[in-house]
Amino acid sequence: MDRDKILLTPGPLTTTLRTKLAMLKDWGSWDSDFNAVTASIRHSLLGIIHGHDSHVVVPLQGSGTFSVEAAVATVVPRDGHVLVLDNGAYCKRAARLTTLMGRRCTVLPFDEAVPVSPAALADKLQQDASITHVILIHCETGAGVLNPLQEIADVCAAHDKGLIVDAMSSFAALEIDARKVRFDALVAASGKCLEGVPGMGFAFIRKAILDGCAGRSQSLAMDLYDQYVYMEKTTQWRFTPPTHVVVALAEAIAQFEEEGGQPARLARYTSNYNTLIQGMAALGFKPFLDPAIQAPIIVTFHAPADSRYEFKKFYAAARERGFVLYPGKLTQMETFRVGCIGAIGPREMEQAVHAVAGALQDMGITSAALSN
Numbered sequence: 377m378d379r380d381k382i383l384l385t386p387g388p389l390t391t392t393l394r395t396k397l398a399m400l401k402d403w404g405s406w407d408s409d410f411n412a413v414t415a416s417i418r419h420s421l422l423g424i425i426h427g428h429d430s431h432v433v434v435p436l437q438g439s440g441t442f443s444v445e446a447a448v449a450t451v452v453p454r455d456g457h458v459l460v461l462d463n464g465a466y467c468k469r470a471a472r473l474t475t476l477m478g479r480r481c482t483v484l485p486f487d488e489a490v491p492v493s494p495a496a497l498a499d500k501l502q503q504d505a506s507i508t509h510v511i512l513i514h515c516e517t518g519a520g521v522l523n524p525l526q527e528i529a530d531v532c533a534a535h536d537k538g539l540i541v542d543a544m545s546s547f548a549a550l551e552i553d554a555r556k557v558r559f560d561a562l563v564a565a566s567g568k569c570l571e572g573v574p575g576m577g578f579a580f581i582r583k584a585i586l587d588g589c590a591g592r593s594q595s596l597a598m599d600l601y602d603q604y605v606y607m608e609k610t611t612q613w614r615f616t617p618p619t620h621v622v623v624a625l626a627e628a629i630a631q632f633e634e635e636g637g638q639p640a641r642l643a644r645y646t647s648n649y650n651t652l653i654q655g656m657a658a659l660g661f662k663p664f665l666d667p668a669i670q671a672p673i674i675v676t677f678h679a680p681a682d683s684r685y686e687f688k689k690f691y692a693a694a695r696e697r698g699f700v701l702y703p704g705k706l707t708q709m710e711t712f713r714v715g716c717i718g719a720i721g722p723r724e725m726e727q728a729v730h731a732v733a734g735a736l737q738d739m740g741i742t743s744a745a746l747s748n
């Protein structure tokens with residue numbers, strides 16, 4: 377059937393028709409109408425974190441990872457030393473890109489089922505004075521853990537260390553207030569909780585460190601300082617902008633504001649999450665994480681213990697019913713993930729649970745319980 381499937385994934389995610397329709401127009405990158413759209417997006421983004429006084433925002437072409445990489449290259453001096461707080465797959469990605477950017481990188485490992493520890497960070501900073509910057513993943517999308525942004529930021533501030541936050545899957549859904557949380561850079565993207573389409577990221581950079589960022593990046597295209605200076609001077613993007621993505625994001629932000637901004641988005645996602653958890657529990661599914669540390673963004677479930685279970689078949693059967701699930705990203709055990717984000721509500725989540733029940737039935741599984 378010619379109907380879009382519901383994407384229960386951590387991006388790309390389901391968008392509204394209004395957002396999709398915004399893309400049916402061509403724009404010139406030098407055109408003042410288009411540049412006004414860029415300016416308005418940047419203004420709105422700063423508003424979301426209450427960052428007009430303290431931060432600037434720099435958009436960048438590409439998927440979210442491009443902006444994380446660009447933020448590290450732009451903010452960390454070439455002889456800097458980055459500490460990555462690691463409790464999952466996206467943390468490991470941040471460590472890898474930091475190393476590839478030629479920065480010294482140390483990883484502080486944690487279990488993927490618990491948040492990273494501010495006390496352990498404080499100890500580490502005490503032990504190793506050479507660390508200049510810390511990278512935190514706000515919501516570790518790998519398992520779905522919510523990390524303690526405020527506490528980590530406070531430890532970094534107390535030790536006078538730079539903090540780079542990957543807030544890709546939390547921005548616009550969870551509260552991030554630049555007046556309370558001190559960070560040097562915070563990165564997110566168009567295609568996550570703002571419910572735009574994928575294709576651009578953006579980094580908030582603290583004004584106080586901005587001038588020092590000149591010339592740090594060893595990459596031309598990923599230099600956020602240059603992108604910033606050029607955009608301020610000309611109102612244009614430095615290189616060809618993803619015009620359709622930008623206008624779709626403007627339309628998505630308008631809907632975000634009409635819905636009631638971040639608190640309203642969090643309320644909808646929380647209601648999606650609750651509907652999902654209750655429905656899946658009734659089928660016998662057990663979430664991997666303790667609910668106390670689980671963000672209402674993406675949920676990791678244990679796969680059923682039944683030997684007839686196979687993710688590929690399960691995925692195909694749910695997809696046939698119109699719902700796209702996501703594979704697990706844990707190393708030690710068989711899991712799968714279900715996203716709660718996107719232009720969907722509790723009704724769609726109810727239908728998703730129904731599709732999962734049908735998928736189990738197709739595989740001849742009567743209960744998803746782990747032991748029977």
Ligand SMILES: *Cc1c(COP(=O)(O)O)cnc(C)c1O
Pocket residue numbers: 386387439440441442466513515516517542543544545565
């Ligand atoms: C989605 C995501 C990213 C970016 O992934 P891309 O595939 O590059 O868009 C980075 N970090 C986290 C935590 C994410 O959820």
